[in-house]
Amino acid sequence: MLPCDGITRVILSGGGAETSRCVFHTDKNLAAMRPVRETAHRMPAAPTLPELYDAHAAGLFHYFTSFTGGEADAKDLLQELFIKLARQPVPAGVLNLRAWLLRLAHHHAIDWLRRHQVRRRAEEETPPEMFAAQDDPDQAELARRLTRALAILPLEQRSVAQLKLWDGLTFEEIAEVQGIPLNTAASRYRYALEKLRSELRPLYDELKPS
Amino acid sequence: MNTNFDAFENDLQALRRRELPAAWRDELLPALKPATRTPRWLVMGWSMAWAAILLMYFTTPAEPDTPPHSAHTLPTLLWQERAAMIDAFLASN
Secondary structure (H helix, E strand, O other): OOOOOOEEEEEEEEOOEEEEEEEEOOHHHHOOOOOOEEEOOOOOOOOOHHHHHHHHHHHHHHHHHHHHOOHHHHHHHHHHHHHHHHHOOOOOOOOOHHHHHHHHHHHHHHHHHHHHOOHHHHHHOOOOOOEOOOOOHHHHHHHHHHHHHHHOOOHHHHHHHHHHHOOOOOHHHHHHHHOOOHHHHHHHHHHHHHHHHHHHHHHHHHHOOO | OOOOOOHHHHHHHOOOEOOOOHHHHHHHHHHOOOOOOOOHHHHHHHHHHHHHHHHHHHHOOOOOOOOOOOOOOHHHHHHHHHHHHHHHHHHHO
16 A cells, blocks of 8 residues: 555545545644544545645655756756646545656656657766765665666666655556556566666675675 | 565665755745636626626527507607698698
8 A cells, every 4th residue: 555645545435345545634734633534525625735845845856856867957847847736736536646746747757858858868967865864874875875776777767666665656556657567667676676786785785794 | 664575675665765955845835826716606606697698698689679660650640740730720721
């Protein structure tokens, strides 16, 4: 089940069947949040732009970075995406907001690649720091090497690895976001993981002697 | 921690991604103007007003109905009556 950062999974019941969907919450109502059972007729209010930004901007930015390779272009793409969201709010009935936003971001990034024809350059550019500062020096080194290892992956594999590992999407959701067959999503992830293992093995074996 | 992942994947997943600088939020959000939605009651009101206007337009004839004897309007009749009275007066004198 997709982890929900900034959103709460709500169980809908009716007609003997149960379905679930993610409902956005803010810090203000988080404290009052209890295990909720809602009926289907109580639709959540559409999230505002600041709420969308707080919950999803970082993930969207990192996804854009996997396409652009550079921070400045990824920031521009993020800004353009939010301008688009301001003009055309999230439609009612979106069950998986994160996947919906990532699909929008994916199309936006593909358009950007077509416009700029910079795929080769993006893959060669020095990657921006992807991970938060780590207190543990070993973890910091792993994060630094992982950023570099991700940067040398082909775009298709890098973006799938990001969606799987850090956005928590299933292969079905990744396939839907990127408009690719399920098996392609799974194989791209497998290839990405093999390359990451190979790149990080010396350090990883040192950090995690078995 | 995802139970379908092996130890390597779990270790990668455990690394937290960098947060965005707070300044970006302050820079980006104020520049956005959320799309304003017209209130439903206003949309309904406008729709009904336009429907009424169109109904009146199509059900009203282009020109008002003319009476069967349009030449004999009231002033004309009065004039003819008066002329007849004058003629009768003149004839009687």
